[in-house]
Amino acid sequence: MGSTRELLRDPLELGLRGYAEGGDVVRYVVGLPGRRREFFTVNHPDGVGELLNAPRHLDYRKDSEFYRAMRDLYGNGLVTSQDETWLRQRRFIQPLFTPRSVDGYVTPMVEEAERVAVRWHNCPSHLVDLDGEMRALTLGVAARILFGVQAPRMLPVLRMALPVLGRAVLQRGVSAVRIPSTWPTPGNRRIARAESRLDGLCDAIIERRRTVAEPGTDLLGRLVAAREDGDTLSTEEIRDQVKVFLLAGHDTTATMLTFALYLLGKDAGVQDRARDEAERVLGAGTPTASDVHRLTYTTMVLEEAARLYPPSPYLTRRAVEESEVCGYRIPAGADVNLAPWVIHHRADLWPDPFRFDPDRFTPDRVKERHKYAWFPFGHGPRGCIGQRFAMLEAAVTLAILLREFEFRSPPGSVPLTVDLLLHPAGEVPCRVRRRVPVHSAVHRTHQPS
Numbered sequence: 228m229g230s231t232r233e234l235l236r237d238p239l240e241l242g243l244r245g246y247a248e249g250g251d252v253v254r255y256v257v258g259l260p261g262r263r264r265e266f267f268t269v270n271h272p273d274g275v276g277e278l279l280n281a282p283r284h285l286d287y288r289k290d291s292e293f294y295r296a297m298r299d300l301y302g303n304g305l306v307t308s309q310d311e312t313w314l315r316q317r318r319f320i321q322p323l324f325t326p327r328s329v330d331g332y333v334t335p336m337v338e339e340a341e342r343v344a345v346r347w348h349n350c351p352s353h354l355v356d357l358d359g360e361m362r363a364l365t366l367g368v369a370a371r372i373l374f375g376v377q378a379p380r381m382l383p384v385l386r387m388a389l390p391v392l393g394r395a396v397l398q399r400g401v402s403a404v405r406i407p408s409t410w411p412t413p414g415n416r417r418i419a420r421a422e423s424r425l426d427g428l429c430d431a432i433i434e435r436r437r438t439v440a441e442p443g444t445d446l447l448g449r450l451v452a453a454r455e456d457g458d459t460l461s462t463e464e465i466r467d468q469v470k471v472f473l474l475a476g477h478d479t480t481a482t483m484l485t486f487a488l489y490l491l492g493k494d495a496g497v498q499d500r501a502r503d504e505a506e507r508v509l510g511a512g513t514p515t516a517s518d519v520h521r522l523t524y525t526t527m528v529l530e531e532a533a534r535l536y537p538p539s540p541y542l543t544r545r546a547v548e549e550s551e552v553c554g555y556r557i558p559a560g561a562d563v564n565l566a567p568w569v570i571h572h573r574a575d576l577w578p579d580p581f582r583f584d585p586d587r588f589t590p591d592r593v594k595e596r597h598k599y600a601w602f603p604f605g606h607g608p609r610g611c612i613g614q615r616f617a618m619l620e621a622a623v624t625l626a627i628l629l630r631e632f633e634f635r636s637p638p639g640s641v642p643l644t645v646d647l648l649l650h651p652a653g654e655v656p657c658r659v660r661r662r663v664p665v666h667s668a669v670h671r672t673h674q675p676s
């Protein structure tokens with residue numbers, strides 16, 4: 228089933244329809260006669276284990292059209308690399324993402340969340356765009372922690388470049404016909420401009436760090452020092468890594484936070500419960516990492532937001548050999564997608580699947596469910612290295628903002644769009660009302676900016 232146009236217009240709707248009509252594994256054929264492409268989408272959680280667990284994950288490579296396009300445009304960083312290169316990169320970067328390292332990032336996370344709170348206190352209309360706000364916040368956090376730089380100057384470049392490159396990945400990933408990237412079409416020229424702006428931004432960040440005597444121990448410092456010490460990483464690898472982490476380190480977390488706040492703004496009961504927890508656990512003080520780990524209900528809210536709106540709605544691979552997934556034959560060389568978007572909305576796994584209900588994530592209910600019914604962070608050896616980082620950042624942000632504000636989302640739903648990732652199609656307006664009495668650290672530590 229399917230057509231390229233449908234895929235580009237609404238891959239989410241097509242995924243749900245594919246499941247309704249085709250079930251656990253659906254074969255899509257796109258393109259014109261003579262130039263057809265087929266691929267498969269796996270809608271059953273058994274497929275998650277089959278495709279992503281070691282050692283079988285080696286039979287499903289990141290060589291899908293989608294990942295090839297991503298490699299072309301974003302380079303060969305940790306998200307896109309494979310084999311020995313990937314292993315070397317993962318071992319090199321992993322120490323920055325151990326539980327202990329991540330807990331150590333809580334202070335900049337708190338400060339960036341408090342900066343948003345101060346700005347909202349000074350927002351006369353009390354109407355904010357959650358998407359823009361959360362994107363700026365998560366970029367601020369990632370830029371400080373991973374690259375030791377302040378984000379505001381990066382924002383305009385990323386706002387220009389990421390949507391263009393994301394759309395190009397989707398287009399190249401699903402189209403049966405590939406227009407060579409060297410042809411001077413308006414689309415290719417737009418992509419080249421976006422690439423060049425993004426590369427320029429990354430190179431400037433790298434060059435600045437090269438001029439300081441001590442490169443430091445953050446991601447950028449480690450990358451720069453590694454090159455100087457033992458030629459562990461090439462110059463191009465540093466840029467590819469910066470590019471991939473710029474994207475992966477903020478865009479997905481922003482989407483999870485945006486939808487968590489939007490959903491809280493729709494459900495006063497859940498919002499009150501999450502706020503009670505924030506006040507009970509954090510009091511009026513500055514949150515520590517161990518406080519944040521006790522925010523169990525807030526974490527459930529985030530898990531439910533990531534279920535309803537998985538920031539990576541499809542994970543794609545290419546089958547090396549003919550194989551069987553969920554009992555279906557997948558031919559050698561076929562692209563095969565795992566669909567968090569569909570699996571997260573299956574009524575047999577998630578009764579009333581479109582309803583927002585954080586209690587789905589109580590430990591008892593998690594135990595009763597299929598182990599892979601929820602996988603917004605992927606799974607297995609290629610699972611998200613930043614899961615703990617993202618959850619810590621998002622929980623501390625929600626708790627700080629809930630302590631300060633009440634949220635009210637307008638009626639209606641948020642239109643969605645998919646490029647490389649899932650995003651709201653436009654602004655996500657929300658009314659934020661300052662709470663009385665105001666009692667948090669925000670007022671002690673920050674001046675209005």
Ligand code: HEM
Nearest residue numbers: 305306475476479480483538539542604605609611613617
């Ligand atoms: C809510 C937030 C996030 C979501 C939903 C998310 C989702 C994912 C998913 C689904 C994958 C696996 C992709 C695949 O199998 O094809 C992945 C991989 C990855 N993510 Fe995340 N991510 C998030 C936050 C982060 C953060 C904060 C960082 C870094 C600071 C990060 C860095 C990475 C990297 C480097 C990989 C590739 C890991 C490897 O293959 O070794 N992510 N992420």
